[in-house]
Structure formats: structure tokens, C-alpha cells
Amino acid sequence: MTIREAMNKASIQLKINKIDSPKLKARLLMQFILNQKRQYLMVYDEKKLTQAQEEKYFKAIEKLIKGIPLQHITHQQEFMKMNFYVNQDVLIPRPDTEVLVEEVIQIAKKINAKKILDLCTGSGAIAVSLAKYIEGSQITATDISEDALTIAEINAKNNGVDKQIAFLPSDLFEDLPKEKYDIIVSNPPYIKKEIIKMLDREVQEEPHIALDGGYDGLDFYRKIIHQAYEFLKYKGYLCLEIGYDQKIDVIELIEKEEKYVDTYAKKDLYGNDRVVVTKIS
Ligand SMILES: C[S@@+](CC[C@H](N)C(=O)[O-])C[C@H]1O[C@@H](n2cnc3c(N)ncnc32)[C@H](O)[C@@H]1O
Numbered sequence: 001m002t003i004r005e006a007m008n009k010a011s012i013q014l015k016i017n018k019i020d021s022p023k024l025k026a027r028l029l030m031q032f033i034l035n036q037k038r039q040y041l042m043v044y045d046e047k048k049l050t051q052a053q054e055e056k057y058f059k060a061i062e063k064l065i066k067g068i069p070l071q072h073i074t075h076q077q078e079f080m081k082m083n084f085y086v087n088q089d090v091l092i093p094r095p096d097t098e099v100l101v102e103e104v105i106q107i108a109k110k111i112n113a114k115k116i117l118d119l120c121t122g123s124g125a126i127a128v129s130l131a132k133y134i135e136g137s138q139i140t141a142t143d144i145s146e147d148a149l150t151i152a153e154i155n156a157k158n159n160g161v162d163k164q165i166a167f168l169p170s171d172l173f174e175d176l177p178k179e180k181y182d183i184i185v186s187n188p189p190y191i192k193k194e195i196i197k198m199l200d201r202e203v204q205e206e207p208h209i210a211l212d213g214g215y216d217g218l219d220f221y222r223k224i225i226h227q228a229y230e231f232l233k234y235k236g237y238l239c240l241e242i243g244y245d246q247k248i249d250v251i252e253l254i255e256k257e258e259k260y261v262d263t264y265a266k267k268d269l270y271g272n273d274r275v276v277v278t279k280i281s
Pocket of ligand 1: 120
């Protein structure tokens with residue numbers, strides 16, 4: 001079977017099984033199996049696959065049909081123009097989170113912030129990106145999952161920023177030394193407990209500890225907003241990713257604390273509310 005024939009067959013199988021973006025996934029998986037760029041597939045689409053390549057490819061297609069995310073097969077996800085290793089221990093970094101990272105980079109440049117705390121770091125997507133794009137920054141990255149922290153450390157090393165990041169296991173602020181930061185950033189779990197089982201099969205494959213935000217999805221915001229000011233320098237910033245329908249609730253939590261000012265929200269590329277920023281008064 002040629003590369004083109006295999007990709008056509010695979011994308012039909014994916015489509016029949018209601019896997020979204022079938023053509024794209026069939027192509028990305030072929031690139032992964034052959035360890036080649038897209039251009040190679042275009043130039044050599046009439047090249048015959050070996051028996052072993054064909055078997056490996058269609059075994060991987062089977063996994064996609066079972067609902068395994070593409071990134072759990074390829075162990076790769078691009079984020080902020082960098083490559084991140086991912087597995088079942090971490091949330092696959094989402095493009096939406098780049099809006100949060102871009103905002104933190106802008107704030108850091110404006111106030112010359114260097115000391116940044118990333119709570120709930122997961123794969124390290126946020127911490128690694130900030131270390132890469134904010135010169136001289138010193139990041140502390142925490143997660144309750146030691147398995148996630150292992151992956152975050154791999155990503156820091158692979159992207160050449162491991163010297164700028166300290167990784168600490170901690171239940172939010174619980175086990176952190178009492179230091180003060182210029183900026184605290186977090187993309188915490190924020191899905192309502194009841195909703196999780198209704199999400200796509202692929203999302204179900206991700207760690208529930210990375211998704212579960214309690215009965216109303218706001219558990220982590222309550223705790224972070226209540227405690228962050230103890231860890232922020234005077235006029236320090238708190239920057240949070242939020243669910244598309246959580247802006248009003250999160251801003252209300254911030255206002256209830258009476259410690260923050262200049263709160264604003266930002267939308268993602270699809271026009272959904274995605275980020276809330278506030279500042280210590
Ligand atoms: C939504 S994921 C975010 C991962 C990463 N920051 C990103 O944006 O791709 C949330 C992360 O919070 C971690 N987490 C869950 N409960 C926690 C807790 N009590 N304290 C610290 N981290 C926690 C999970 O292990 C998971 O890695």
C-alpha cells in the first residue's frame with residue numbers, strides 16, 4: 001500500500017468512527033510513523049510502505065478509533081512554538097492557554113517581573129514558555145502530582161530552560177516556602193465534576209485530577225484567590241485561565257476578597273472568555 005492509499009483508507013475509517021479532523025489525524029500519524037515532515041508525504045505519496053510501517057500505522061489508527069488522543073500516541077504537543085512531551089500523567093496543553101501565557105509575558109515585560117509562580121503546572125507548558133520568552137525570569141512550578149512534575153522537568157530540559165525553573169510538589173500553596181512573587185499564574189482544574197463524564201472520549205483519557213474543579217468548577221479559584229495575596233509582592237499580578245462561562249463567578253470571588261484591583265478578562269481566539277487578571281492593591 002502506498003502512503004497516499006494508507007492515509008485515504010485511515011481517514012475514511014476515522015470518519016466512519018466519528019473521530020474529528022480525520023484527514024489531519026491520518027496525516028499527523030503517518031508523519032509520526034515515518035518520522036518525516038509534511039512535505040515528505042506530499043513528494044513521496046506514491047512510495048510503498050513496508051509491511052512493518054503499514055501494521056504500525058493501522059494499529060495506531062485503531063487506538064485513535066478507541067478514543068486514545070493522538071498526542072498520547074505521538075507523545076508530542078506543540079505549544080508556544082515549542083515541542084512538549086506528553087503522556088497520560090499530564091493534561092495535553094491547549095492552544096487556549098497560549099492566550100494566558102501571552103498576557104503574562106506582556107505584564108512581565110511591562111513591570112519587569114522576573115519571579116513567577118506557576119501553580120498546577122502539569123506538563124510545564126506555562127512555566128517552560130515563560131522561562132523561554134521572559135529573559136532572566138526565575139520560575140517556580142508546582143503540582144500535586146509528582147508524575148506530572150517529572151514530565152514538566154523533561155520538558156524544561158528538552159527546551160533548554162531547566163536552570164530557570166524550580167519544580168516543587170505542593171497541594172496549591174500548602175508546601176511552598178513563604179516567598180513573594182511578581183506574578184502568580186495558574187491554569188487549574190476547572191471542569192464541573194458532573195460534566196466530566198459527558199466530555200469527549202479523548203478528554204476522558206486525560207488525568208481527572210487535571211480536570212476536576214469540584215461541584216461548581218470553582219474550587220481551585222476559591223482557594224487560589226483567597227491565598228495568592230500572601231505570596232504576591234506589592235502590586236503583584238494574579239493571572240488565571242478560566243472556563244468560557246466562569247468570568248462572572250471568578251471576578252465575584254476576586255471582588256469578595258477586597259484585596260485586588262484593576263481586574264479584567266481576556267477572550268481566546270474563538271471569542272470565549274478565557275483569562276482573568278487582577279492585581280494586589
Ligand atoms: C488543567 S491542568 C493544567 C496543566 C498545565 N498548567 C496546562 O496549562 O496545560 C491542572 C493541573 O493541576 C494539577 N492539580 C490538581 N490538583 C492540584 C492541587 N491540589 N495542587 C496542585 N496542583 C494540582 C493537576 O495535576 C494538573 O496537572
